[in-house]
Amino acid sequence: xxxxxxxxxxxxxxxxxxxxxxxxxxxxxxxxxxxxxxxxxxxxxxxxxxxxxxxxxxxxxxxxxxxxxxxxxxxxxxxxxxxxxxxxxxxxxxxxxxxxxxxxxxxxxxxxxxxxxxxxxxxxxxxx
Numbered sequence: 001x002x003x004x005x006x007x008x009x010x011x012x013x014x015x016x017x018x019x020x021x022x023x024x025x026x027x028x029x030x031x032x033x034x035x036x037x038x039x040x041x042x043x044x045x046x047x048x049x050x051x052x053x054x055x056x057x058x059x060x061x062x063x064x065x066x067x068x069x070x071x072x073x074x075x076x077x078x079x080x081x082x083x084x085x086x087x088x089x090x091x092x093x094x095x096x097x098x099x100x101x102x103x104x105x106x107x108x109x110x111x112x113x114x115x116x117x118x119x120x121x122x123x124x125x126x127x128x
Contacts, residue, residue, distance in 0.1 A: 021070060046113055048120035053091070058115050061087045061107035091119065093126045100126050
């Protein structure tokens with residue numbers, strides 16, 4: 001079985017077994033951008049770039065921790081849900097003509113800086 005077939009099978013399995021939700025809202029990000037600019041020297045010292053994505057991943061982990069029913073999957077028999085203790089968040093990246101999704105593990109245990117550092121390293125990891 002080729003990698004594309006495995007990826008398609010895994011995506012189908014995920015779609016059928018993982019609860020999905022969708023939401024959309026607008027937000028004024030001026031305060032966030034000002035905070036990012038203020039924290040930029042610290043990010044440079046830590047060897048990372050502080051992006052909106054790092055804040056979003058951290059906020060998502062906090063929300064999933066507070067609402068564990070959204071961090072769950074359907075049992076194989078379809079009769080129950082298994083709530084996950086770990087919040088592992090995948091970030092889709094384009095590498096060449098492919099899309100890959102490296103995962104930042106146990107985000108619920110990390111503050112903003114470790115998330116930002118890992119996020120900064122993902123493109124390099126993805127190409128390896």
